[in-house]
Amino acid sequence: MSKLENKVKHEFLLEGLDCANCAMKIEKSVNGIQSITSCNVNFATKTLTMEMDKTKEIDTIEEARRNIHRLEPHINILEKGRKSRNTHNHTLYLDGLDCANCAAKIEKSVGELEGVTSSSVDFVSKKLIIEVSESATSEQLVINEAVKLINRIEPHVKAIEEYDNDPHEHNHEIGNTKKVLVRLGIGIVIGSLGMFTPVSGIYELALFLLAYLIVGGDVIYRAFRNILRGQVFDEHFLMALATIGAFAIKQYPEGVAVMLFYQVGELFQGIAVNRSRKSIGDLMDIRPDYANIKVGNEIKRVSPDEVKIGDIIVIKPGEKVPLDGKVIEGNSMVDTSALTGESVPREVQSGSDVLSGFINKSGLLSVEVTKVFGESTVSKILDLVQNASSRKAPTENFITKFARYYTPVVVIVAAALAFIPPLLLNGATFSDWIYRALVFLVISCPCALVVSIPLGFFGGIGAASKMGILVKGSNYLEALNNVKYVVFDKTGTLTKGVFEVTTICPSGNILKEDLLEYAAFAETHSNHPIAQSIRNAYGKELSVDKIQEYNEISGHGTAVTVEGKEILAGNAKLMNKENIAFKEPSEIGTIVHIALNRNYAGYIVIADELKEDSVQAVRSLKELGIKKTIMLTGDAASVAKSVGEKLGLDEVHAELLPQHKVEEIEKIDAQKNPKEKIIFVGDGINDTPVLARADVGMAMGGLGSDAAIEAADIVIMTDEPSKIPAAIGIAKRTRVIVWQNILFALGVKGIFLLLGAFGIATMWEAVFSDVGVTLLAVLNAMRVLRVPNS
Structure with a gap:
């Protein structure tokens, strides 16, 4: 504990x-810092996650x-979720x-304005978030200064302040693509003049060199800049070296053409990556932009972060x-699909709980806030999905290590190829x-793997989220492939968990009403669904003052003293434990003995229904190759x-306490193949030890349940x-799809x-094997998102 x-x-x-x-x-580099215990960089979300020694926190971050x-x-480094006070x-x-460098310049310049405590540009969403100090003379003046500054630095960028709605979405990709194509087109025209006009010598070189600089000047600049920083072997260096080498051996047309092909490939690759990021981002576009808070008789629009518990907010259709x-x-129909994947709206009215991320479809609702934004459902879901990328799958780790050793090995081989054969x-x-070695170097870039593999896993997590399945890491997503044993809890997982009293059977001279009253008093302080069903059946107000003693006996039931009467209520184990003679009834259901x-004094029978899709779920698992489906429950045998017979389960183990469920999981673990995985599916509240012990813990019915979200590796946001x-x-x-990309690229x-x-192979083929393969791999990775909602 102390280590944590x-x-x-x-x-x-x-x-x-x-x-x-x-x-x-x-x-x-960051992993090499001594006080860092783990570090992950997610290229898809541009996120760096670091875990470090708390005693060296400040120094570690600075290093x-x-x-x-x-x-x-x-690169501009911004800490996520950091918000200064009084801003x-x-x-x-x-x-x-349309340019990452332009974004960095804007961010840096705006951050230096007086009154601005921080500025952050999200290049993907094209948003600039400015944090303005309350001590600033006028917030609006600061914003106006920022807009003027942006117009001066990048005249083509128009800064629009967001008030009511998101600004109209323009297709900037098309505009940016046109600019690049115009530049490349000019280069093609000048290069064509060199090829088809009768010039030679210095004039021919001048034409091709001009075309080359127009087409690939930015690549040469980046390569030179990186060399000065000691970062030699990247794709810019390889392309610059290869094409300059072509000029050195007087293959001018090939040098220009290869750089042109590379730039076109990079353009399409960039579009594909950004679109895949946008597709994944759209799947989780559930963060609310504002809240309408009621202040007296007025409605004020504020950031959700500013709303406190107990405030009244108004949600319009x-x-x-x-x-x-x-x-x-108020009452309305709400769309819950963003959280649960359910297409059918649900009705809410006065007294109903609503969660952030729902969409109000019809009526006007007034809602009393029960959680601050940082603790709200939508905030937790977004945090889960964002943090999922920090738990890398074994395949991702393999690719990272592979690329680390692969590139230097190829560079050494290329050097040997250039100098040994001629000798x-x-x-x-x-x-x-040397030409062959240059071709070899261009081919060696591992971008196709490094870009497409994380995008594939991130896309899989995004697609699952859209269906109401929250996966806490790509390692858990990959582990699902090896699941051969699915272990279920019963109540609330395979059954609805909505209990109703079906039979009241008193013993001796006791009346049914009295027996039910005794049971209701015994279950007064219990939160268990069975206790709730008994209190509902009793239907009267219970005077808690009458209870003199209350004792809950784990796994057995409860013992209470009411006005001098000792009442025991629980299962058969409680009766045996207390040496009370009774007969086991024949009815099917949960039996509460009193x-x-x-x-x-008698017993009460409480029935629970199977969920509509439980039978189909078990059947589908069998079709997916699951070896055994097993149910562990504390209920009567x-x-x-x-229940087991109705569902067609392979094994059923009943009357288990939480620790006994862990023991059953350990027995399965001892029998299975080391590569096979076990899923335990429970409600995430009473089954925390079992969820932790299984290879993959999956919480059912996690919608709004903090315990479920905390305990499990995967959270099913519905009860399905x-x-x-x-x-x-x-x-x-x-x-x-991930392995398609690995095998295709390699x-x-x-x-x-x-x-x-x-x-x-010439330079042409070399560029295709680098840029072309990356582009195709990224496009293939995007297919993960097209998972049917079924």
Whole structure:
């Protein structure tokens, strides 16, 4: 415990991170800091997650910042979720922002304005968030200064302050693509003049060199800048070296053409990556932008962060519910699909609980806030999905390590290829073998793997989230592929958990009404659904003052003293424990035995229904290749056996206490193959030890349940067991696509490396095997998102 208390986690947004290799270098460098216990960089979300020694927190963060700035000076490091006191946030939409470097300049310049405590540009959503100090003379003046500054730095960017709605979404990609294509088009025209006009010597070189600089000047600049920083072997260096090498051996047209092909490929690759990021982002676009808070007789629009518990907020038709709360006025239909994947709206009225992320479809609702925004459902879900990327799957870790060793090995082989054959083979020339080595180097870039694999897993997590399945890490998503044993809790997992009293059977001269009253008093302080059903059946006000003693006996029942009468209520184990003679009834259901003053008073039968999709869920699991479906329950053996038979379960273990469930999991674990995994599916409240012991803990009915979200590795946001096979299906689909990309990228690169070494492949093929393969792999990774909502 003390070790955990000495750790602290921080998350940073790496604005300007646009290179997968750079992400790998940053992760490796930060991981090398002594006080860092773990570090992950997610290229898809531009997020750096660090866990460190709490006693060295400040120094560690500063060292990490220095390392990152040394490696990538253009990256701006912003701590996520950090909000200063006495400040207000303002958001500007940067219409026309199409360059990561421009974003970094805007962010830096605006951050230096007087009155601005921090500024952050999200390049993907094209939003600038400005934190303005309350001590500023006028917040609006500061914002106006920021808008003027942006117009001066980047005249083509239009800054729009967000008030009521998100600004109209323009297709900036098209505009940016046109600019790049115009530049490339000019380069093609000048290059064509060099090819088809009768010029030679210095004039020919001048035309091709001008075309080359227009097409690839930015690549040359980045390569030179990186060399000065000691970061030599990246794709810019490889492309610059290869094309300059072509000029050195007077292959001018090929040098220009290869750079042109590379730039076109990079353009399409960038579009594909950004669109996949946007697709994943759209899946979780559930964060509310504002809340309408009621202040006296006025309605004031504020940030959800500013709303406190007990405040009254108003939600108009068409608006998102910004915070968790209870409806105090109005009724409406709400769309819960963003959280649960359910397409059918649900009705809410006065007294109903509503969660942030719901969308109000019809009526006007007044809601009393029960949780601050940081603790709300939508905030927790977004945090889970964002943090999921920090728990990397074994495949991701393998690719990271592979790329780390693969690139230097290829560079060494390329150097050997350039210089050894000309020294050993008769007739071999340095120019020919250097050209082959350059081709070899261009092919070696592992971008296809480094970019597409994390996107594949992140897409799988995003697609699962859209279906109401929250996966806390790609490691858990990948683990689902090896699940062979699915272990269920019964109540609230396979059954509805909505209990009703069906039979009241008193013993001796006791009346039914009296027996029910005794049971209701015994269950006064219990939160168990069975206790609730008994109190509901009694239906009268219970005078708590009459209870003189109350004792809950774990796994057995309760013992109370009411006005001098000793009442015992619980299962057969309680009767046996207290040596009270009774007969086991034959009815199917949960039996609550009652004893009065140590004499058997009778029993109450409580029935629970199966969920509609439980049978189909078990059948689907069998079709997916699950070896055994097992139910562990604390309920009576007769009830458990009846449920097991209806569902077609392989094994049923009844009358278990929580520790006994852990023992059963351990027995299964001892019997299974080491590579096989066990899922335990429970309600996440009473089954925390079992959820922790299983390979993958899955909480059912987690909507709004803090305990479920905390305890499990995967949270099913609805009560549907059918989401279990759906989650496994998404995991299998994700794995197929990820391995398609791995095999495709390595296969194509392997072929072209051999062709390059033997002088068959030219620069053209080399560029395709780098950029083209990356583009195709990213497009393939995007298919993960197209999982049917079923």
